[in-house]
Structures are given as C-alpha cells and as structure tokens.
Amino acid sequence: xxxxxxxxxxxxxxxxxxxxxxxxxxxxxxxxxxxxxxxxxxxxxxxxxxxxxxxxxxxxxxxxxxxxxxxxxxxxxxxxxxxxxxxxxxxxxxxxxxxxxxxxxxxxxxxxxxxxxxxxxxxxxxxxxxxxxxxxxxxxxxxxxxxxxxxxxxxxxxxxxxxxxxxxxxxxxxxxxxxxxxxxxxxxxxxxxxxxxxx
Numbered sequence: 031x032x033x034x035x036x037x038x039x040x041x042x043x044x045x046x047x048x049x050x051x052x053x054x055x056x057x058x059x060x061x062x063x064x065x066x067x068x069x070x071x072x073x074x075x076x077x078x079x080x081x082x083x084x085x086x087x088x089x090x091x092x093x094x095x096x097x098x099x100x101x102x103x104x105x106x107x108x109x110x111x112x113x114x115x116x117x118x119x120x121x122x123x124x125x126x127x128x129x130x131x132x133x134x135x136x137x138x139x140x141x142x143x144x145x146x147x148x149x150x151x152x153x154x155x156x157x158x159x160x161x162x163x164x165x166x167x168x169x170x171x172x173x174x175x176x177x178x179x180x181x182x183x184x185x186x187x188x189x190x191x192x193x194x195x196x197x198x199x200x201x202x203x204x205x206x207x208x209x210x211x212x213x214x215x216x217x218x219x220x221x222x223x224x225x226x227x228x229x
Contacts, residue, residue, distance in 0.1 A: 033169045036155065040173035042207060043109065043148045046180040048116055048200040051193070052142060053184055056133050066182070068132060073178045075135055076143035080152050080170055087153030088160055098157050099225070102218030105150025109211035112147055116204025143177065147211075154214075 031039075057065045083090075091101065155166045180187065188196065 031155075033165050033172075036166060036169035037172040037176075039210065040148065040151060040170055041176055042203060042210065043145070043151055044143055044173055044177045045112075045116070045200075045203055045207075046177040047187075047196060048203055049142050049181065050184045050188055050196055053138065053181055054188060056138060060132065064132075068138075069181060072133065072135070072138040073143065073174070073181065075139040077171075077174050079140060079144040080148060080174070081167065083149045084152040084156045084166055084170060085163060088157040090153070091157050097222075097225075098154060099218045099221040101150055101154050101157070102214050102221065105147055105154060106211045106213075106215030106218060108145075108150060109147040109207055109214060112145065113204045113207030113211055116200050116207065119200075147207075151214075 053069070057068060060068060091098065152166065152170060156163055159166075191199075
C-alpha cells in the first residue's frame with residue numbers, strides 16, 4: 031500500500047463529510063470563535079489518539095496476546111457496521127444521542143473522528159509493517175489535515191451543497207467503507223487460516 035492509498039483509506043474511515051451535520055448540530059449553540067477553538071481542540075485530540083495507536087499498537091497487541099489477524103477481523107466488522115449505519119442511518123443519527131453542552135473528547139474527537147475502525151486500521155498498519163511507521167504517520171497526517179479542512183469549512187459546505195447532497199455523499203462513502211471492511215475481513219480470515227492450517 032502506498033502513502034496515497036493509505037491516506038485515502040484513512041480519509042474514508044475518518045468520514046469528514048458524514049460528520050458535518052453532526053458537528054454542526056453540536057457546535058451551533060457556541061459563538062463562532064468558540065466553535066473554531068473547540069473544533070481545533072477536538073481534532074488535535076483525535077490526531078494524538080490515532081498517532082498513539084499507530085506507534086504503540088504493536089506493543090498493545092503483544093501485551094494483550096492478540097494477533098494481527100484478530101485486529102483485522104475486528105476492524106473489518108466494526109467498519110462494516112459503521113458503513114451500514116452510514117447507508118441506513120438510524121433516527122437518532124450515526125453515533126446515537128449526543129449529550130448537550132460543549133463537547134470534550136466524546137463524542138467529537140472519539141468516536142466521530144478517531145473511531146474504533148480508525149484505531150484498528152492504524153494499529154494494523156503499524157503492527158504489520160513497523161518499518162514504515164514514518165510513511166504511515168505521513169498518510170495519517172494527510173488524511174487528518176484533509177478532514178480538518180473539510181470540518182472547518184463545514185458551515186460553508188452545508189450551505190453550498192445542501193442537506194440532500196451531503197446525505198448522498200455520506201451514503202456513497204458508506205458503500206465504500208462496506209467494501210473496504212469486507213476486504214479487511216477477508217484478509218484477516220485468509221491470514222488466520224494460513225497460520226492455523228499451513229500447507
């Protein structure tokens with residue numbers, strides 16, 4: 031996987047376009063200046079969490095006696111469920127009920143930006159090819175920067191595209207995530223059977 035392919039995969043997983051309506055609903059009660067401060071803080075927290083999982087994921091797997099195949103299968107399942115919720119969103123929204131007040135870490139940083147599927151994806155990248163951690167960090171930063179740029183222009187995008195266009199884009203991204211999740215699941219199962227039943 032190239033840096034660009036990894037960045038695109040992570041960008042799809044971070045799903046900034048799908049998060050726009052949720053972020054707008056959480057920030058609408060705040061002053062515009064405060065909105066930007068809260069958004070920047072939450073995005074930086076999400077980046078720190080994802081970088082931690084990328085660099086320390088291998089050691090976490092070893093400490094918990096988990097194989098890479100387990101993480102791939104679990105990440106594929108979680109990603110599949112999130113993709114399905116993007117295609118067929120429940121009435122309460124993608125991530126369920128959102129608590130009132132100014133958000134802090136939950137739910138904006140985690141799990142909206144740094145969700146379980148994103149954590150599993152970067153952990154898998156770091157543990158599978160630890161010699162490319164620098165490249166994966168660059169890919170993650172590119173995906174995060176693109177996500178941040180879209181979310182900072184959320185109000186303008188919402189006004190420009192409208193609710194229907196954003197909903198259609200979210201459905202499309204959900205379909206892409208479902209396809210990616212099935213591939214992750216198949217790769218994990220193939221690795222498991224290859225190790226468990228050699229030859």
